[in-house]
Amino acid sequence: MYYFTAAFFNSKLRCVANLTILKQINRVDNLISLRSVSTQKRTCPLLSVQPVRGLLDEKFQIAVTNLPPNQKVTLHSLHQSDDKDFWEAFGHYVSDEHGSVTGFKDESLGGTYDGTEPMGLLWSMRPIPGSRHGLRLRKRDIFRPMEVRISVYNGHLSQGFSHQAPLATSVTERWYVAPGVKRVNIREKEIRGTLFLPPGSGPYPGVLDLWGGGGGLVEYRSALLASHGFASMALEYLAPEDLSLEDTDASYFEKAYQILNNHPMVKKDHLAVLGLSLGSAITLNMVSYSKVIKPQCCVCISGSHLMPVEKSLSELFELMKNHEDKLCVNEDNQVIYRNLILSLPCQSGKVDVGRIKCPLLLVNGDDDQNFPAVESAEDMAMMMDKAGNRHLLEILTYPDTGHLIEPPYSPHFRATKYKLQWTKERIVMLWGGQTKPHAYAQEDAWKKILAFLWQHLSAP
Amino acid sequence: MLTEVGTCPLLSVQPSRAQVDEKVQIVVMNLLPNQKVTLHSLHQSEDKDFWEAFGHYISDEYGTVTVAKDESLGGTYEGTEQMGLLWSMRPIPGSRPGLRLRKMNILTPIVIHISVYGGHLSQGFSQQTPLATSVTERWYVAPGVQRVNIRENGVRGTLFLPPGPGLYPGVLDLWGGGGGLVEYRSGLLASHGFASMALEYLGPEDLRTADVDVSYFEKAYQILQNHPKVQRDRMAMLGLSFGSAVTLSMAAYSKVIKPQCCVCISGSHVFPVDKSLFEVFEGMKKYIGRVQVNEENQVIHRNIILPIPSDPALKVDVGRIKCPLLLVNAGDDQNWASVESAEDMEMMMEKAGNRDLLTVLTYPGAGHLIEPPYSPHFRASNFILQGVKEKIVMLWGGQTKPHAYAQEDSWEKILAFLRKHLYFSSNFAVKAKL
Numbered sequence: 001m002y003y004f005t006a007a008f009f010n011s012k013l014r015c016v017a018n019l020t021i022l023k024q025i026n027r028v029d030n031l032i033s034l035r036s037v038s039t040q041k042r043t044c045p046l047l048s049v050q051p052v053r054g055l056l057d058e059k060f061q062i063a064v065t066n067l068p069p070n071q072k073v074t075l076h077s078l079h080q081s082d083d084k085d086f087w088e089a090f091g092h093y094v095s096d097e098h099g100s101v102t103g104f105k106d107e108s109l110g111g112t113y114d115g116t117e118p119m120g121l122l123w124s125m126r127p128i129p130g131s132r133h134g135l136r137l138r139k140r141d142i143f144r145p146m147e148v149r150i151s152v153y154n155g156h157l158s159q160g161f162s163h164q165a166p167l168a169t170s171v172t173e174r175w176y177v178a179p180g181v182k183r184v185n186i187r188e189k190e191i192r193g194t195l196f197l198p199p200g201s202g203p204y205p206g207v208l209d210l211w212g213g214g215g216g217l218v219e220y221r222s223a224l225l226a227s228h229g230f231a232s233m234a235l236e237y238l239a240p241e242d243l244s245l246e247d248t249d250a251s252y253f254e255k256a257y258q259i260l261n262n263h264p265m266v267k268k269d270h271l272a273v274l275g276l277s278l279g280s281a282i283t284l285n286m287v288s289y290s291k292v293i294k295p296q297c298c299v300c301i302s303g304s305h306l307m308p309v310e311k312s313l314s315e316l317f318e319l320m321k322n323h324e325d326k327l328c329v330n331e332d333n334q335v336i337y338r339n340l341i342l343s344l345p346c347q348s349g350k351v352d353v354g355r356i357k358c359p360l361l362l363v364n365g366d367d368d369q370n371f372p373a374v375e376s377a378e379d380m381a382m383m384m385d386k387a388g389n390r391h392l393l394e395i396l397t398y399p400d401t402g403h404l405i406e407p408p409y410s411p412h413f414r415a416t417k418y419k420l421q422w423t424k425e426r427i428v429m430l431w432g433g434q435t436k437p438h439a440y441a442q443e444d445a446w447k448k449i450l451a452f453l454w455q456h457l458s459a460p
Numbered sequence: 461m462l463t464e465v466g467t468c469p470l471l472s473v474q475p476s477r478a479q480v481d482e483k484v485q486i487v488v489m490n491l492l493p494n495q496k497v498t499l500h501s502l503h504q505s506e507d508k509d510f511w512e513a514f515g516h517y518i519s520d521e522y523g524t525v526t527v528a529k530d531e532s533l534g535g536t537y538e539g540t541e542q543m544g545l546l547w548s549m550r551p552i553p554g555s556r557p558g559l560r561l562r563k564m565n566i567l568t569p570i571v572i573h574i575s576v577y578g579g580h581l582s583q584g585f586s587q588q589t590p591l592a593t594s595v596t597e598r599w600y601v602a603p604g605v606q607r608v609n610i611r612e613n614g615v616r617g618t619l620f621l622p623p624g625p626g627l628y629p630g631v632l633d634l635w636g637g638g639g640g641l642v643e644y645r646s647g648l649l650a651s652h653g654f655a656s657m658a659l660e661y662l663g664p665e666d667l668r669t670a671d672v673d674v675s676y677f678e679k680a681y682q683i684l685q686n687h688p689k690v691q692r693d694r695m696a697m698l699g700l701s702f703g704s705a706v707t708l709s710m711a712a713y714s715k716v717i718k719p720q721c722c723v724c725i726s727g728s729h730v731f732p733v734d735k736s737l738f739e740v741f742e743g744m745k746k747y748i749g750r751v752q753v754n755e756e757n758q759v760i761h762r763n764i765i766l767p768i769p770s771d772p773a774l775k776v777d778v779g780r781i782k783c784p785l786l787l788v789n790a791g792d793d794q795n796w797a798s799v800e801s802a803e804d805m806e807m808m809m810e811k812a813g814n815r816d817l818l819t820v821l822t823y824p825g826a827g828h829l830i831e832p833p834y835s836p837h838f839r840a841s842n843f844i845l846q847g848v849k850e851k852i853v854m855l856w857g858g859q860t861k862p863h864a865y866a867q868e869d870s871w872e873k874i875l876a877f878l879r880k881h882l883y884f885s886s887n888f889a890v891k892a893k894l
Contacts, residue, residue: 044691044694044883046653050482053599054477149623151624168653170602172603179597180595199594229470454470457468459468
């Protein structure tokens, strides 16, 4: 919020006001083809977005009213990321006989999404033309919301949005944290993470939240989980400053698990481990072999049991490096990682999932170009069948969905810039998936993950 | 009482961040079937007082309580009341008397803790551990709404602008005899697409009542109308209580103030504002004998204008009003005789031939302070009488449930009325500078 005096406005913006009036007159010419006369009728469209402040996984309703009937309009969304890049999405609509466009029931006839897609303006976002390549949209400061500017423009536009004055604009906020969620830095022994606690006195079921090979301390999923009543700890395990890869072995994860389980706000022995990508591989390893990590349930997104993680991470990466020749690169110079994992020594290396004793949910995309998640899931099902614990396993496989199955309505990235952990080489990694099915997968998987966690963690 | 709860109840409040005039869905799941629970709301005001509300429920056979469809069996509200936990709030036991809940800093939200307790509790909430708690925020401003200080030409106010390039219809927003600069209604109006200016005209140190006359309000109106983001020919005036008297007077007499429509809440046309406020208040002092005090020492102000005078000099000549006028009145208004005034205004406008401009909404059981929806109800509260600077307890009137209904319904109708005349009207024309 900033403060101007009326005098400031009057002096600086009179020209803008005139320009705006002229633009509006031009718009009126477009709306109603009247020959230029001294008076013209004008409508003033009303744009509403409800709720204007939502959690990231909440739906919103967009409605435009008071347009002329059968008017071509474009609904547009604009967001500037933490990295200062601009992302946008748009859909082409035609108002009905009452001059209304209703996002949840009307069809987009084209744009970055089509069909009846109430949340299309979010999940179909992509960098604006002229942006840097290989961008990925990730929020770092999760205590500030993602601000999205929703506008309605006259006509069916596909570009040049910044040069047009919209008919109406609304600003909506998308939050990763619900009000009252608390953030606790975890720096205990050498364990580094962030614990998010739901509001109230607790205790709460706990979730140990593991991201993948990209590393760092990624907090947004844990913040969202805390907004749903879980004490969720995002763990940093890939070479934070004071930790070497040699020291990151099973005991690191066991210590982290114990810190969570022993926390006064966490319901002892009501824990889950949730992983994505490499985090899933670690999850499968821990839950099969660890004497310490005994969660009530596990969720593995886009994972595989083919990666041997029971020794230190440095040994794992050494192994990957030795099989580097199996990495494929396509014509767009994007790296396809999945074959490297498939080439790892199988019989000795694979995690013995027959030893798992808790319910396990696998969430996979069948166009995963990074991990052979679907093949791994089939093999795991066979192994568990043989071992007699197949009933613990549930597999969700989403068609045309890529590797990065993120919280709902996040944009889809088929390929992005990436830094390989063991060589620090910068590449473009192919994740896979097509935007619309991937968006569906993110929305559906999240619902099912939350239901699964509640089902297994809410028992007394 | 030891409550054995074998489950992990899930409390959800959606949306967790809402506008003040938006409804919330409160649902508790994963209780035992047919379990007695209490839903409780708690808020600490800017003045540090605690406010609370509660309702007694019984979960269904699935162990679920859905506030929007289940009945509260008792508490601060009863029956099926989706927003009861908000509008039935009152100061917790032991609070200072005569409190009123008003947010002065509207750039931050109202924070409310919603909790579910085992059993049917009516007190001692702070000594019990709830089964679950959720925190919800209620905002007066939508994201992107811009707040602009107005200090021009002696006029003091705050302008709230909707997001986007504009142009927007303008609303001049006037509160009542309590004075000060009250921003929250303008913040909400801006969240609905109106450039709304809350005007301060009573009570700040450098603004004396002798200096506030018709020209003050005309200057304020012009500042708003001339603003680069405001649509000159789409203006409204909205007043509550004494602000209504100002609105009616301006609409009837001013050569400068010519809005497309007016809204007057809990107001009257008696005591026209055609001189300085000082002189208007002096004029009212003659009738001070009609003001009553009840046994609880609460001041009943309404009779000051009763009986409605027949002398036209004592009333705004509403027959001169040329724009649509919406009156919103409370059937149990103990502060101004607004219902009787409305009847008289109707007669005058009938005689003058402009009756078709008038719409009157009267809410039985509501009190004087018809505020935005889901605000708590205050039958009486502390008040400082202008001019004498005396601290009293003013009786506003109304019963909580009908008052809550009045606030919710009238706000919807006020917004619809403003949209109709400022957005949807086909009477607008733009003179193209060709």
